[in-house]
Amino acid sequence: MEKSRTRHAGMVAMILCLLMTALSGCSRSDGSTAEAAEALQVVVKTVPAVPRAGQKADIVVSIMEAGRPVQQAGVSLYLEMREMDHGEHVVALRETKPGEYRGKGSFPMGGDWVAHVRVERARGTESANAELVVSE
Numbered sequence: 001m002e003k004s005r006t007r008h009a010g011m012v013a014m015i016l017c018l019l020m021t022a023l024s025g026c027s028r029s030d031g032s033t034a035e036a037a038e039a040l041q042v043v044v045k046t047v048p049a050v051p052r053a054g055q056k057a058d059i060v061v062s063i064m065e066a067g068r069p070v071q072q073a074g075v076s077l078y079l080e081m082r083e084m085d086h087g088e089h090v091v092a093l094r095e096t097k098p099g100e101y102r103g104k105g106s107f108p109m110g111g112d113w114v115a116h117v118r119v120e121r122a123r124g125t126e127s128a129n130a131e132l133v134v135s136e
Contacts, residue, residue, distance in 0.1 A: 042061065043061070043130070044059065045059075046058065051135070052134070052135050054106065061075060069099020076118040077090070077091040077101075078116040080114050080116065107132075112134075115129065
């Protein structure tokens with residue numbers, strides 16, 4: 001009886017391991033990703049510091065890795081309002097100096113927003129999020 005239980009427990013453990021292996025191969029990815037040797041340090045600033053709804057704001061994204069500016073990367077910025085669906089607002093960014101990417105964007109409504117920053121390099125794509133507050 002004890003031998004049967006041990007064999008049954010072993011079979012259950014083996015089946016669970018096989019299922020976990022199969023399921024891990026089914027995870028979704030929206031593109032290539034890269035494990036950074038050190039995490040990117042991403043800072044998103046707006047000018048003015050608290051933008052007003054409906055008005056254009058300068059958006060400055062600074063990106064560092066291991067204390068060095070991330071240069072010549074494809075950097076995308078997507079603005080999304082937290083708690084409400086206003087769609088995704090894409091801001092075109094261009095590198096203005098090493099590690100600094102700038103663009104102009106507007107926010108249709110005041111409140112809490114999330115800036116999704118995607119950094120594309122030869123080794124893959126990395127991303128970071130930043131919180132922004134917009135006044136009415």
